[in-house]
Amino acid sequence: MKLTCLWILFCLPLLANAQSNGARYRVEFTDKAGSVYDIPHPEAFLSERALSRRNRYHIPVDENDLPVSSVYLDSLKRHGFKVLYTSRWFNFATVAVVSPEDTAGVSKWNFVRSIKLTRPDNMLKNAIKKWSEIKTPATKSIQTEADDSYGYSSEQIAQLNGKVLHENGFKGQGMVIAILDAGFRAANQLAVFDSLFLQDRMLGIRDFVNPESNVFEEYQHGMNVLSLMGANTPGKLVGTAPDASYFLIRTEDENSEYPVEMDNYIAGLELADSIGADVINASLGYFYFDDPADNLNYDELDGKTLMITQAVETAEQKGMIVCVSAGNEGDNAWQHIIAPVDANGVLSMAAVNIAGERAPFSSTGPSADGRIKPEVAACGWDTWIQKYPDEIGVSNGTSFSSPLVAGLTACLWQEYPDKSPAEIVDAIIQSASQYASPDNYLGYGVPDFGKASLLLQETLADGDSEKQWKVSPNPFDENIRLEYQGNGLLDDASATFILISSTGTILKEERLSGRVELVNNLGALPSGLYFLQVITNGTTENHKLIKR
Incomplete structure (x- = not known):
């Protein structure tokens, strides 16, 4: 299961020594001419595990799996650009540019479709406190002592009837979960994650925000999220997939909000595909940016307009299940879901408390084209998590309802490995508490993973x-x-x-x-x-x- 850093560096056209300074641009190419890779030999750019997943679900390797042309990348480097990463699916490179004047004329190169600024060099002061603590009154009695072997996690896992999967032996063994987030501070030092490292289930890390940084020294939000799936300290904190393997990917810059982060997100999805991840959790989303000119419009959340939304759907087409948070905008002027929650086939999560009451901050649907959003709900209000520097406490946000569901999704798929991603997601939705009468607050309601297992067991898809x-x-x-x-x-x-x-x-x-x-x-x-x-x-x- 363990992946080597050499394999990652070989398969992904990234420059480990890329500078973190300079403006960011997305350079889209017209084609992939000159690529040294070809479709008949996918083992050169996809891992054995990724190919096994494709074969299992009869997913063909096609042209958008091919890496970007190295000939085109060499041209960008000779021009003085630093290539930070590329996108196979959308055929672009994200580059660091020291001087905006250096981009003059690039759009007229015969192999360049477009060049677009995604983050300026002199960034505006961040006016959005995207990681501030969400304050809301507690509506349940918060535990002060550990409860059974799950400790403080007990109620939030029981709410999803997730313990039945664990009791039947499905705790995520053999499953790979990729986490896209803002940083995983101290995850390599905290006791709740010891088993991940001792059992070689921490498969790797990657930083698309700053290739020179260490994700274990960056912001703690991703560590909080990881604790809801991968923590394993009986009697204190246990995650929903304590025996799964994890790959940690930093795509979010906690100090700013610019469109480049959506491109980082796309690169993270593609890395997850390359390593053969089964489930992706991304407790991230976008609608407002530091430069108001970049802000999204609600009309764009229609499941087809935004590139980040298209990327999530592509990830699903490659055989992965993508879990995302619905957003924390329910009690502000925006109110709506955020991108890429509008994607078709995604599993997006609203937040409730342990009594099943909707959190007032939880973003609401529908998508701009009228589809039920979010899909389901889980505890994101007074959720027990591992905090930094080293304490267990409660916090709020759909960021935390998403990993609770994502971990159990991996466990459910472990139990039924021959089921397709769509069948797993459909069973989860059909198991939810208000499946017969969904709304745009909690979607189909709180899922019951015991029911979802029965649905799959009984093979009820027959007409x-x-x-x-x-x-x-x-x-x-x-x-x-x-x-x-x-x-x-x-x-x-x-x-x-x-x-x-x-x-x-x-x-x-x-x-x-x-x-x-x-x-x-x-x-x-x-x-x-x-x-x-x-x-x-x-x-x-x-x-x-x-x-x-």
């Missing part, structure tokens, strides 16, 4: 047309109707239906009296997910039902 029994309506209110559609004989003694709760409790079991059966008086059942088994002539088929 009713392939089954012997048609069950309707779904969702249901008071009654359900079963109609036999099979070709075989059916008598009074040959069929039985069993209605089961999401926790496995048998609620009703009866013989069927004919080819059409009405099951009445179900109105008193709580809203949520149910399973119906119908046993016909010794054959069992499973149906999933939603009670409004």
